Every structure is written in C-alpha cells, then in structure tokens.
Amino acid sequence: MFPWFKKKKSARIAKDRLQIAIMSDRASSDxxxxxxxxxxxxxxxxxxxxxxxIEIKKASDKxxxxxxxxxxxx
Amino acid sequence: MSKVIAVIxxxxxxxxxxxxxxxxxxxxxxxxxxxxxxxxxxxxxxxMILGLENRVVYDMVQVMDGEATLEQALIRSKANxxxxxxxxxxxxxxxxxxxxxxxxxxxxxxxxxxxxxxDAPAGIESGFxxxxxxxxxxxxVVNPEVSxxxxxxxxxxxxxxxxxxxKDGHEVEKMLIINRIDPEMVERGEMLEADDILEILxxxxxxxxxEDRGVIDASNQGQPIILNEKSDAGKAYKRIAKRICGIKVxxxxxxxxxxxxxxxxxxxxx
Numbered sequence: 244m245f246p247w248f249k250k251k252k253s254a255r256i257a258k259d260r261l262q263i264a265i266m267s268d269r270a271s272s273d274x275x276x277x278x279x280x281x282x283x284x285x286x287x288x289x290x291x292x293x294x295x296x297i298e299i300k301k302a303s304d305k306x307x308x309x310x311x312x313x314x315x316x317x
Numbered sequence: 318m319s320k321v322i323a324v325i326x327x328x329x330x331x332x333x334x335x336x337x338x339x340x341x342x343x344x345x346x347x348x349x350x351x352x353x354x355x356x357x358x359x360x361x362x363x364x365m366i367l368g369l370e371n372r373v374v375y376d377m378v379q380v381m382d383g384e385a386t387l388e389q390a391l392i393r394s395k396a397n398x399x400x401x402x403x404x405x406x407x408x409x410x411x412x413x414x415x416x417x418x419x420x421x422x423x424x425x426x427x428x429x430x431x432x433x434x435x436d437a438p439a440g441i442e443s444g445f446x447x448x449x450x451x452x453x454x455x456x457x458v459v460n461p462e463v464s465x466x467x468x469x470x471x472x473x474x475x476x477x478x479x480x481x482x483x484k485d486g487h488e489v490e491k492m493l494i495i496n497r498i499d500p501e502m503v504e505r506g507e508m509l510e511a512d513d514i515l516e517i518l519x520x521x522x523x524x525x526x527x528e529d530r531g532v533i534d535a536s537n538q539g540q541p542i543i544l545n546e547k548s549d550a551g552k553a554y555k556r557i558a559k560r561i562c563g564i565k566v567x568x569x570x571x572x573x574x575x576x577x578x579x580x581x582x583x584x585x586x587x
C-alpha cells in the first residue's frame with residue numbers, strides 16, 4: 244500500500260540467494276568420472292614410482308571448470 | 318519412434334504426480350498412444366490421481382520379475398482410451414529395482430507406446446537414478462520457491478551425469494514446468510517469476526501452470542484437472558501436452574485476473 248516504505252522485494256532476494264547457493268552447490272559436486280580418473284592416474288604414475296595417496300579436487304566458477312590433482316609418492 | 322520422458326523434481330510435494338497424470342491424459346487427447354508408469358516404489362500415488370486404484374491387480378515389479386505379463390499389469394484409462402497406466406509396487410521397496418530389468422521393461426513399453434512417461438520418486442536416491450537411467454528426456458517440475466528450485470538443480474546435475482544418454486556423450490533433453498505460480502504474488506514482487514527461474518536453472522521452459530484450487534478437488538475424485546475444460550491449470554496442461562507432441566503452441570504466462578470494484582477495495586485493505 245505504501246511503496247515508499249517497502250523493503251527490497253522478496254522475489255529479488257530469493258533470486259540473489261538462489262544464484263549464490265546453486266553456484267556453490269554446482270562447484271562442490273564432483274565430476275562423475277572422479278573415481279575412474281583417480282584409478283587411471285595411479286596406474287600411470289605407478290610405472291615410475293609408488294603412490295601412497297591421491298587427491299583430486301574440483302574447482303569451478305561461472306566460466307571455467309578445473310581440477311587440481313595432488314599425488315603423494317611413496 | 319517412441320520417447321521415454323522422466324518427470325522429476327528433486328523436492329517432493331511440488332506436483333510431480335499431478336503433472337504426470339495430466340500430461341499423460343493430455344498426450345492421449347492428442348490421439349497418441351501413451352503409458353504413464355509409477356516409479357515411486359513403496360509409495361504408489363499415481364493410481365489415486367488417475368482414479369484407477371481399484372483396478373490395480375499386478376504391478377511393474379511383478380512384470381519385471383516375470384510374475385505377470387505386461388498385458389496383465391497395464392490398466393487402460395476410462396477417461397481416455399489412448400492412455401494406459403502401469404502401477405508401482407506398494408509392498409516392496411526401491412531396492413528391488415535393477416538396471417537390466419528396467420531397461421527390458423522400457424524396451425517392451427517402447428514397442429507399444431509412442432510416449433512412455435515415468436513418474437520419478439522425490440529425492441535423488443537410487444529410485445530416482447533408476448527412473449532417469451534410460452530416459453530420452455526429462456521434465457523438471459518446480460514450484461516458484463527457493464527450496465524446490467535448489468533441489469531441482471541437484472536433480473538436473475545427477476541427470477546430466479548418471480543417465481545412460483549422458484554417459485554415452487549425448488545431452489538429455491530437459492524441459493521445465495513451473496507449477497503453482499501465483500500471478501498476483503509475482504506482480505507484487507513476492508514470488509519469483511518464470512524468467513528468473515529460467516535464468517537460475519539455465520534450461521528450456523516447457524510451460525507454466527497457475528496455482529489452481531481445483532487441483533485438490535480433482536485429485537479427491539481421481540479426475541485429473543485437464544478433464545475440466547474451465548480450469549486454468551487444466552488449460553495450461555493441455556497446452557504443455559500439445560508442445561510435448563510437437564505442436565507449436567505459445568507459452569502463456571498466467572495473468573492477474575481483472576477485479577471488479579469490490580475486489581479492488583478488498584485488495585487495498587488486505
């Protein structure tokens with residue numbers, strides 16, 4: 244009734260919150276091929292040196308997707 | 318050519334089963350042979366919405382296990398003779414589902430029907446994964462509300478990584494239905510509008526269904542709302558069904574009903 248007293252419209256707040264929440268959901272979910280990739284990398288490195296631990300992390304933002312791979316050798 | 322379409326949502330209670338029932342009937346009204354399959358093992362509901370609960374004898378798990386034939390289990394709708402229904406098992410749990418058996422069942426259904434519509438269980442667990450596994454396309458049902466939209470994005474993520482089509486390197490067709498939109502709330506800025514939801518989820522819009530009190534009344538009677546010629550939600554479902562059948566129909570966005578003087582006064586004082 245009194246638009247000059249109105250706060251920010253809640254639909255706008257919902258949109259902003261959803262965009263952030265979904266972006267973070269998408270960034271933290273693994274690629275479906277992570278486990279296979281892990282196995283393959285271990286196979287390749289094992290030809291040269293033993294592997295004691297391997298960690299693959301997904302990192303992504305709006306435009307790019309990347310993975311970081313950390314291999315701990317024996 | 319037949320098409321297998323999974324109806325999914327992520328969150329429960331957004332109108333997935335209602336949508337499945339109405340679209341099944343809508344497709345049948347377009348003179349297409351259509352079957353709707355309830356994949357919600359242990360929580361059978363599509364039979365009630367379709368008004369066919371008293372005619373269930375065999376269920377899809379019994380068909381998959383060879384205890385009944387597909388012909389014995391399929392139930393033909395009274396409302397439209399082109400529509401058939403395959404019930405879920407009410408006694409077993411979703412662990413009975415098995416990829417190979419589902420693949421075989423869907424192959425059988427593809428031979429008989431042009432459209433095979435699968436009503437997925439809520440959530441993103443194994444029952445859901447089995448529903449989307451062999452689908453050609455998915456209809457995502459959301460309400461214009463934060464938890465429904467967020468959960469649907471998770472379901473879409475699983476669809477894109479775990480369906481057979483995605484594993485084969487193809488994209489699964491995705492179509493969004495925004496259900497229960499209230500144009501008055503949208504106008505007041507109290508509800509997300511269709512464009513915002515499309516922007517957030519980044520998928521194609523199949524249709525918008527307005528909030529309609531008649532939906533409960535329809536499910537009370539087992540007569541899906543699409544059978545009610547006057548209902549706004551029914552008309553929206555009819556247009557969506559046509560679009561699924563490849564007929565070009567413009568997407569109609571629900572509009573605020575023009576009020577008389579009394580309505581306007583009520584609006585001011587509410």
